[in-house]
Amino acid sequence: MSPIIVIGTGLAGFNLLKELRKLDQETPVILLTSDDGRNYSKPMLSTGFTKSKQADELAMGGPEQTATAFNATVRTGVTVTAIDRAAKEVVLGDERLAYSKLVLACGAEVFRPPLEGDGLDRVYTVNDLMDYARFREAVAGKKTVLITGGGLIGCEFANDLTNGGYQVHLVEPVGRCLPALLPEQASLAVSDALSKLGVVFHFGVFVQRVDQHGDGVRATLSDGSTVEADLVLSAVGLRPRIALAEAAGLETGRGIRVDRCLRTSDADIYALGDCAEVDGHVLLYVLPLMAAARALAKTLAGEETPVSYGVMPVSIKTPACPVVCMPPPAEVAGEWEFEIDGHHVKGLFRDAEGQLRGYALTGDACGERMKLNKELPALF
Structure with a gap:
């Protein structure tokens, strides 16, 4: 029998594998990843400076532990270059792996906005544990x-880095x-609390170029002003990874x-998490991801189960002014x-x-x- 490939x-x-193994301990499962396969909680990446945690300290286990604990094969540092739907195989360069699902x-x-300048090698992003390790070393x-x-x-990073002893400038075009x-x-309320913590905001402008300046950089903003810093952390936003699915002819939006x-x-291919558009909804947050993992595990174990999105609030880790929305x-x-x-705001939206x-x-x-969650209708 061909394995389930994730x-x-x-x-x-990781959570799909964990939930599946509660229901089915035997079906072969192969996990493929282009990174080092360590198990970690992505939301914790923006708490590492407050907690003085290096990347290794945020990891909860390596791929070997995942493989042993959940009876799975974990292959790290590999890139899936194509999906052959007709043959039900994934292509890894010259290698092919058959799948059942x-x-x-x-x-x-x-998302990487277009920037000019000769200091772009000092612009970092943090989207996974390996990114965090590189950024932690650079800073x-x-x-x-x-x-x-x-x-x-x-x-979240503005609050975290300030807690870690850094001077933070934050540029936000919307205002x-x-x-x-x-x-x-x-x-x-949030910006005022972060300002009191020491964060310097630059609202209504965007970064146009980043140039080397001494041992650091000088960023030129859209209004012509400049900000000098040691390096830049780009946190402009995320986009679901759909290129592999598009190339395979799957429907995408x-x-x-x-x-x-x-x-x-394709009846034998599923998607969940940040890459998925579920019944028209793209929700790049933890709660819908966990709900999806539980539902899909049941489906893969033989009990077709539609996901239910109840009330899915978003918690924002800004201890200077906590937020739930x-x-x-x-x-x-x-x-x-x-x-x-003051910083305590209760905003209710009624139809x-x-x-x-x-x-x-x-x-x-x-x-x-x-209390408010009980009043809200479920998403679906």
Whole structure:
């Protein structure tokens, strides 16, 4: 019998294997990854400086431990170059591996905005544990970091690096932090708290070029101003990895399109996690990923199980001003109402019928998340 092959060993791939082995201990499973295959929690990458953790200390185990604990084969440092759907094989250069079922858990890749200048080798991204190790080594002994992007990852790293003793400048073109997740009142609470911590914000501009300047860099912003730093951390956003699926002729949109059972347009190929577009939804967060892993494990074990997305709040690790939010659906018309006490903001979004459809909580107001979750309708 050909094995189940899973491409990717991040949270999606690892948790799928863990959930599958609760139901089926014998079906052969092969995990393929282009990185070193260590098991780690990606959300912990933006807490490493606060906790003074090196990359090795964030890893919970190596590929050998995963293979032994879950009766699987883990192949590291390999790149899947193609999927031969007709032959039901994945192609690794000159090698081919047959599969019974194939799972794409490829994650998302960092969006890299076009930059000019001769200092681009000092622009880093952190999207996995190996990236974190490189960035951690590069920033050792340095003092100032410029972060491009004021979304979830940018704000979390701004708080984390400041806690680690670095001077942080953050550039966000939209004009406020966390613009895709929070209404303005909650955004202001977060930026004010981070400013008090020492983060310097540059709102309404973007980085145009990064040039070498002494032992560091000089970034030129779109308004002509400059910021000097030791290096740059780019946190502009993520895009689902869909190139492999596209090349194989699978249906794609913003992500790899799958139904509620996480099945692609090919009945023997599935996708989950950050690379997947589930029934029209692309959710690059942990809660939907975990729900998908549990559902897909049941399907692969023989019990076809559609994933259910209940209330999927997003927690943002900014200890200076903790945030929990449930952004309202874009197609729902309604209004926000607020209770504000300094950094403690309770924002509720209600539709025309008065039904709660979203919320934004900061500071002490985060304690109300469980009560509010009970009022919200499930996503599906």
